Every structure is written in structure tokens, then in C-alpha cells.
Amino acid sequence: MNSLAQPAKWEKVLWPLLAGAVFLAGWHFSVKYSGSKIFPSPVDVQKGVAELLRKGVLWGYIVDSLRRVGVGFSLAALLGIPAGLILGWYPAAGQVVNPVIQMLRPISPIAWIPLSIVWFGVGDAAAIYLIFLGAFFPIVVASMNGVRNVPSMFRRAGRNFGLKPAQLLAKVVFPAALPQIIMGLRIALGIAWLVVVAAEMIAVDSGLGYLVIDARNSGKRYDLVVAAMLLIGLIGLMLDIAFRRLEKLKSVRWGFRLEA
Amino acid sequence: MAQAFKTKLRAEGISMVFKRDGNSTSVLDNISLDVGDGEFLCLLGPSGCGKSTLLNTMAGFLSPTGGEVRIDGEVVTGPDPRRIFVFQERGVFPWLTVEGNIGFGLFKLSRGERERRIAHYIKLVGLQGFEKAYPQELSGGMKQRLEVARALAVNPDTLYLDEPFGALDSITRLIMRGELLRIWEAERKTIIFVTHDIEEAVQLADRVVVMSARPARIQQIVEIDIPHPRDISSPRYLELRDGIFEQIGLAHKI
Amino acid sequence: MTLLVRLRPVAFIAVLLVAWHIAAARQAVHLLPGPIAVAFGLVELAQRGLLVKYVVASLFRVTWGFMSAAIIAIPAGLAIGWYRRAEMSLNPLIQIFRPISPLAWIPISILWFGVGDVAAIFLIFLASLLPLTLTAINAVESIPTVYINAGRNFGLSPASLVYRVLYPAVIPQLIIGLRITLGIAWLVVVAAEMIAVNSGLGFLIVDARNAGNRYDLVVAGMVLIGVIGLLLDTGMRSLEGIRSLRWGYSED
Ligand SMILES: Nc1ncnc2c1ncn2[C@@H]1O[C@H](COP(=O)(O)OP(=O)(O)O)[C@@H](O)[C@H]1O
Numbered sequence: 154m155n156s157l158a159q160p161a162k163w164e165k166v167l168w169p170l171l172a173g174a175v176f177l178a179g180w181h182f183s184v185k186y187s188g189s190k191i192f193p194s195p196v197d198v199q200k201g202v203a204e205l206l207r208k209g210v211l212w213g214y215i216v217d218s219l220r221r222v223g224v225g226f227s228l229a230a231l232l233g234i235p236a237g238l239i240l241g242w243y244p245a246a247g248q249v250v251n252p253v254i255q256m257l258r259p260i261s262p263i264a265w266i267p268l269s270i271v272w273f274g275v276g277d278a279a280a281i282y283l284i285f286l287g288a289f290f291p292i293v294v295a296s297m298n299g300v301r302n303v304p305s306m307f308r309r310a311g312r313n314f315g316l317k318p319a320q321l322l323a324k325v326v327f328p329a330a331l332p333q334i335i336m337g338l339r340i341a342l343g344i345a346w347l348v349v350v351a352a353e354m355i356a357v358d359s360g361l362g363y364l365v366i367d368a369r370n371s372g373k374r375y376d377l378v379v380a381a382m383l384l385i386g387l388i389g390l391m392l393d394i395a396f397r398r399l400e401k402l403k404s405v406r407w408g409f410r411l412e413a
Numbered sequence: 414m415a416q417a418f419k420t421k422l423r424a425e426g427i428s429m430v431f432k433r434d435g436n437s438t439s440v441l442d443n444i445s446l447d448v449g450d451g452e453f454l455c456l457l458g459p460s461g462c463g464k465s466t467l468l469n470t471m472a473g474f475l476s477p478t479g480g481e482v483r484i485d486g487e488v489v490t491g492p493d494p495r496r497i498f499v500f501q502e503r504g505v506f507p508w509l510t511v512e513g514n515i516g517f518g519l520f521k522l523s524r525g526e527r528e529r530r531i532a533h534y535i536k537l538v539g540l541q542g543f544e545k546a547y548p549q550e551l552s553g554g555m556k557q558r559l560e561v562a563r564a565l566a567v568n569p570d571t572l573y574l575d576e577p578f579g580a581l582d583s584i585t586r587l588i589m590r591g592e593l594l595r596i597w598e599a600e601r602k603t604i605i606f607v608t609h610d611i612e613e614a615v616q617l618a619d620r621v622v623v624m625s626a627r628p629a630r631i632q633q634i635v636e637i638d639i640p641h642p643r644d645i646s647s648p649r650y651l652e653l654r655d656g657i658f659e660q661i662g663l664a665h666k667i
Numbered sequence: 668m669t670l671l672v673r674l675r676p677v678a679f680i681a682v683l684l685v686a687w688h689i690a691a692a693r694q695a696v697h698l699l700p701g702p703i704a705v706a707f708g709l710v711e712l713a714q715r716g717l718l719v720k721y722v723v724a725s726l727f728r729v730t731w732g733f734m735s736a737a738i739i740a741i742p743a744g745l746a747i748g749w750y751r752r753a754e755m756s757l758n759p760l761i762q763i764f765r766p767i768s769p770l771a772w773i774p775i776s777i778l779w780f781g782v783g784d785v786a787a788i789f790l791i792f793l794a795s796l797l798p799l800t801l802t803a804i805n806a807v808e809s810i811p812t813v814y815i816n817a818g819r820n821f822g823l824s825p826a827s828l829v830y831r832v833l834y835p836a837v838i839p840q841l842i843i844g845l846r847i848t849l850g851i852a853w854l855v856v857v858a859a860e861m862i863a864v865n866s867g868l869g870f871l872i873v874d875a876r877n878a879g880n881r882y883d884l885v886v887a888g889m890v891l892i893g894v895i896g897l898l899l900d901t902g903m904r905s906l907e908g909i910r911s912l913r914w915g916y917s918e919d
């Protein structure tokens with residue numbers, strides 16, 4: 154519930170612009186009056202972005218980060234969704250495996266960095282493995298709970314029409330669990346984006362995370378640090394928006410209506 | 414029931430136009446109505462015709478786009494604890510126990526007085542033994558009685574009930590009607606009761622206000638001159654009921 | 668449930684440990700420690716007094732970062748959610764800042780606060796701030812109008828409307844948000860400690876590796892991180908069982 158029912162159209166444009174302007178002005182003047190020589194102002198950051206674009210490394214770094222997230226996240230989804238469906242479908246399996254999942258899950262993926270470097274060396278594979286770990290557990294847990302929360306009425310209705318177990322899983326349980334699975338995927342994608350930056354700061358020498366740490370280490374270029382952060386934010390936002398589009402697809406929308 | 418008619422609430426030329434995304438829908442069209450002190454009035458009309466909207470303007474939750482509502486001569490500008498609204502969508506607070514809900518509006522009273530009132534109204538609506546229960550542990554009928562008890566506990570002089578028994582099964586609904594009449598006869602509040610159920614209206618009300626489909630106008634006001642307890646197979650009851658059925662344009666045969 | 672059924676998860680864990688043991692014993696180069704080596708690693712950490720020290724250091728940082736974020740984010744989020752214009756103004760900014768990995772703030776955090784506790788706490792604060800704000804905004808916006816109207820009915824002042832209706836109505840959702848965010852904070856503290864400070868469980872892991880490839884201690888550190896993370900999550904989850912809050916979790 155909101156205090157105001159219907160904002161006018163112009164307000165939807167005015168207020169965000171105003172807040173953005175206030176934010177930029179506040180940033181600009183606090184840099185100016187604190188006399189900081191190191192911390193960049195918005196103008197410096199804008200020049201930083203332009204410089205990165207000119208030098209041409211930027212596209213390579215963006216592609217590297219996206220590739221790692223893409224591969225790691227896809228692997229996690231490919232393995233995690235079936236695993237979660239099975240664990241949710243067979244309560245006995247869930248009961249046995251769930252404690253192990255609950256113990257492994259809170260181990261920060263970043264804590265796996267030393268082991269993943271031992272196993273995969275410094276490079277893409279190590280980073281992908283970390284992203285996989287970060288995304289895998291949320292996906293498994295969401296899929297498992299998704300199946301468990303399907304009202305038994307649906308299963309009974311399906312059996313009533315003579316569906317075999319495999320058909321029941323494919324035609325009734327999976328679609329019914331899909332909204333929760335997609336929500337889990339979205340959370341997992343957010344975590345993957347968080348982990349890739351950390352992994353690139355430590356375990357590899359390309360990507361947006363590396364750009365952040367490299368800009369600092371080679372000559373305290375904080376304008377480039379902030380420029381890279383801004384790009385991380387924008388790309389993460391675009392990934393999230395793309396995913397929200399998925400939630401809006403008609404076939405899964407029923408499950409989200411309660412939230413709106 | 415022919416009573417000395419002292420006006421409690423007066424609605425004068427109420428109109429309501431909702432504007433959304435550039436379209437405007439007219440929901441209430443120039444409605445004028447007097448409600449007597451201590452009267453049991455039913456607003457009857459098809460779903461979506463604007464009954465809730467009208468009730469909300471009379472309670473002060475919505476301000477009408479035209480006209481005004483006066484209670485005891487004062488213009489209504491907002492909700493007030495002297496008149497309590499029982500909501501169609503279940504307004505009991507799920508985070509409070511039965512006691513907590515009934516005591517919700519009693520914050521101005523001393524502790525002893527508050528506890529005395531809570532106990533009284535728990536008994537009145539027959540929720541003894543459930544003082545410490547949370548709403549989710551109650552049945553639909555019990556929740557509805559709880560909400561009525563919470564409303565009565567602050568001793569309002571007007572009650573607005575918006576399809577309060579709509580979600581109950583037909584047996585519970587009958588019992589609840591009886592309870593409501595019992596409470597009304599004991600406490601003599603002014604009650605404005607919204608329903609889309611013709612039988613319910615004729616069983617409960619002193620007067621039934623029949624409303625047309627959107628935009629709602631008052632089609633007819635039917636006086637129900639049968640004393641309580643009402644015999645629902647008496648010729649007069651059937652005559653009044655069938656009169657309303659016809660008024661709404663429904664033949665009473667299936 | 669019979670005892671046998673209850674023991675099945677334990678048996679499964681035992682099987683995994685044995686498999687780990689065999690795999691570790693049979694590897695060609697002895698890099699990955701087996702479960703026994705890890706157990707000894709834990710004992711060694713305890714004897715050197717590092718176990719308690721590092722656990723306390725990590726928890727200290729999480730507590731301060733998370734708490735200060737909650738104290739700011741929850742009231743701010745509730746207010747932003749309530750005032751439509753505030754929400755419209757701030758939403759785009761929040762959406763851009765949110766996907767910036769908190770770890771990307773490490774350089775700035777060190778620039779502002781130097782290497783040390785404050786830098787790590789600041790990172791955890793950042794990691795918790797926006798998720799908690801968003802939770803509070805969503806919680807307010809999803810309060811059914813009927814509760815607010817029911818509250819207004821009884822003549823509550825605005826302050827008591829907030830205290831007696833708004834606040835209890837959002838608590839269940841806030842607790843879920845707090846639990847999920849605490850998980851993120853725990854993830855971030857490990858990373859922050861690997862880079863920005865020299866104590867804590869994250870530091871233990873990098874230090875054990877850098878100072879002589881002590882992988883038994885690395886894995887011991889991971890075990891500790893897992894166990895404490897699990898305890899934090901269980902603690903938060905137990906709040907969801909409180910009787911007056913249970914209405915908010917009817918889904919499962
Ligand atoms: N806030 C609102 N904005 C726009 N239209 C509304 C609003 N509230 C109600 N309406 C419309 O007004 C009409 C009457 O609603 P309501 O009073 O709830 O009907 P009833 O209670 O008789 O079923 C409906 O068509 C509904 O869609």
C-alpha cells in the first residue's frame with residue numbers, strides 16, 4: 154500500500170531525473186570541496202569511460218566476464234534444476250541429501266578460490282567453477298522447494314487423467330514449480346554476477362573485476378575504478394531486466410501475481 | 414418497523430467518478446439517502462455496481478467527487494472511531510490474537526476496563542476459549558465474528574458491514590445473521606449492511622435500498638414491515654422478496 | 668519417523684566422507700587433504716588459539732556491518748515504500764547500485780578507510796544496505812490496503828498507525844529479507860577478508876595457502892565458514908517460527 158494512488162505522468166519522469174541530478178551534484182561538490190586529488194568526480198569518471206572505450210580493452214573484458222557467468226550459470230542450471238526436481242519429487246532422496254546441501258551452501262564460493270586454483274589453475278576454468286558453485290545451490294534449493302510446494306491437488310488431478318509419473322513430472326509438476334524455479338534462477342544470476350567480479354579480482358587477469366583491481370594497482374587510477382564499477386552495475390541491471398522479462402512470459406506469470 | 418425517524422446519516426447527491434489511465438468511469442450517480450438512528454439498512458445491488466464505493470464514502474474512506482455525507486449534521490471528512498467499518502476482504506490483523514484484535518481500538522481505556530470489555534465481547538460473539546488463538550487458527554465464521562466484535566468493542570454508534578458473510582457457507586451465514594440481529598437488538602446501533610443477496614436483505618433490514626447496475630442509482634427503497642423474529646415462509650416475506658426479485662428484473666424461477 | 672530413516676542422512680554423510688578419504692589418499696600429488704587431515708587442521712587451529720580469534724573477528728565484522736545497514740535501511744526503506752514520490756525518485760539509483768558487486772568497492776573502501784576492520788565492515792554494510800532497503804520497500808508496498816483502513820477506522824494517530832499496523836504487517840517479510848541478506852553478508856566478509864585485512868576466516872584461507880600450501884588449513888577454514896553460515900541461517904529461520912509471525916509464512 155502506498156500513500157498516493159495515481160501519480161501523474163510527468164511525475165514519473167521528473168522525480169527520477171531530479172534525484173539523479175541531486176546525486177550527481179552532491180558527488181561532484183563533495184569531491185570538489187573535500188579537495189580530494191584521488192577520488193574522481195562524475196566528470197572524471199565520464200572521461201574514464203571514454204578512455205576505456207578508446208583503448209579497446211573494454212569490450213574484451215565485458216565479453217570475458219559475460220562468458221564466465223554464462224558458462225558457469227548455464228552449467229549450474231543444467232545440473233541444478235534436474236537435481237532439485239528429483240530431490241523434491243522423491244521425499245526420501247530429499248531427506249538424505251538436504252543436510253549435505255545445507256552444509257555446503259553457506260560456504261562462500263569465494264572461499265573455494267584456493268582449491269579451484271589447485272584443481273583448474275589460474276584461468277577461465279577456475280572462475281567458471283566458482284560461479285557454478287555460487288549459482289548451483291540456490292538453483293537446487295529453489296527447484297526442490299518448487300516441487301515440494303506444488304499443491305497435492307494438482308498431482309491428484311493429473312493422476313485422475315491417467316498421466317504416468319514421468320508425464321506427471323513433465324506436464325504438471327514442472328510447470329507448477331516453474332515460477333519458483335525462475336525466481337531461484339534470478340537470485341542465482343545475481344549471485345553469479347557478484348562472484349564473477351570477486352573471482353576476477355583474485356584468480357584471473359581479465360574481465361571487469363580485474364579491471365577494477367588493475368586500475369587501482371597500476372597507478373591509482375580511481376577514475377577507471379569507478380568507471381568499471383558503473384559498468385558492472387549497468388550490465389548487472391541489464392541481466393536482471395532480461396530475466397524479469399522471462400518472469401513476465403504468460404505461461405509463468407500466474408505464479409507471480411500475488412506479489413504485484 | 415415504523416419508528417420515530419430521527420436522521421443519523423444523510424447522503425446528499427453523492428457522485429463518484431474514478432479516473433484511471435485517462436478513462437473515467439462513473440460509479441455512483443447522484444445518490445441521496447437518509448438513514449435513521451438505530452436503523453438497520455441494507456444496500457442491495459448486483460456485484461460491481463458500486464455498493465462498496467458508496468459505503469466507503471459514507472464511512473469517510475473515500476471522498477465523493479460530488480455531493481456530501483453528513484452524520485449528526487457534521488460533514489464526514491475521514492474515518493472516525495464512532496463509526497466502524499467491517500471490510501469485505503477480512504480486516505482482522507493476523508499478527509494479533511483474538512484478544513489483541515478486540516482490544517485494538519481500546520487503547521484509550523485503562524487496563525482493567527479494557528480487559529473487561531474484551532471479555533464481554535468475546536462472550537457476546539461466542540469466542541470463549543479462543544482468547545489466545547491467532548486468526549489463522551480460526552474458521553471463516555469465527556474470523557468474521559471476531560471482526561464484528563472488534564468493531565462493537567469501541568462502542569461505535571454506526572456500523573458499516575460490507576458483505577460480511579459473503580465468504581461463509583450457507584449454514585454459518587444463517588447463524589451469523591441471527592447473531593447479528595441479536596446483537597443489534599441488544600445494542601441498537603445504526604447498521605448499514607451491504608449485500609448482493611436478496612434473501613439476506615429481506616431477512617435483516619428495516620429498509621432495503623435497491624441499487625441499479627453501474628453507474629449505481631437508487632431504484633427503489635423497500636420497507637420491510639415484518640417484526641423480528643421473521644418467519645421466512647410467511648406470505649408477507651415472500652411477497653416482499655419476490656417484489657424485489659421483479660424490481661431487479663429476475664423471474665423467480667429456475 | 669523410525670530411527671533407521673532418521674539415520675539415513677547421517678549414513679549418507681559418512682559415505683561422502685569415506686569417498687573423500689579414499690580419493691584424497693589415492694591422488695598422485697598430495698595437494699588435497701583428506702577428512703582426517705582437515706580434522707587435525709581444526710585441532711591445530713584451536714591449539715594455536717586462531718580458531719576462536721578468527722571466528723570472532725569475522726563475526727565482529729559481519730555484526731557491525733549488517734547491523735548498521737539494517738538500522739539505516741529498514742526505516743529508510745519503509746519510508747521510501749510509503750511515499751510514492753520517494754520511491755519513484757530513488758528506484759533508478761538503487762537499481763544501478765544494486766548489481767555492483769560489493770567487492771568491486773574494495774579499492775574505494777581501502778582508499779577511504781585504509782586496510783583494516785573499518786574497510787571490511789564498510790564492505791559488508793554496502794553489501795547489506797540495498798538488499799535490505801529493497802526488502803523494506805517491497806514489504807510496505809505489499810501491505811493489503813484493508814489493514815491500513817482497519818487501523819484508520821479506530822482513530823489511530825499517524826505515529827501509532829506506523830507502530831501498530833505498518834510495522835507488524837511488514838515484520839514477516841523483513842525477517843526473510845534479513846535472513847537472505849545475512850547470507851550475502853557472510854559471503855562478502857570472507858571475500859573482504861581475503862583481500863582487505865589480516866585476520867578472520869577469509870584471511871585464514873589465503874594465508875594458509877600462501878604461507879606453505881597448508882591445504883588442510885584451507886579446507887578447515889572452509890568447514891568453519893560452512894558451519895557458522897549454517898548456524899546464522901538456522902538462527903534467523905527460527906524467528907520465522909514465532910507464533911505471532913507465522914501468518915506471514917503460510918506458503919510452506
Ligand atoms: N479505486 C478505484 N479505481 C477505479 N475503479 C474502481 C475503484 N474502486 C472501485 N472501482 C470500480 O467501481 C465499480 C464498483 O466497485 P464496488 O463498489 O467495489 O462494487 P460492489 O461492492 O458493488 O461489488 C467496479 O466496477 C470497480 O471496478
Ligand SMILES: [Mg+2]
Binds near residue numbers: 464465466501575576
Ligand atoms: Mg463490494
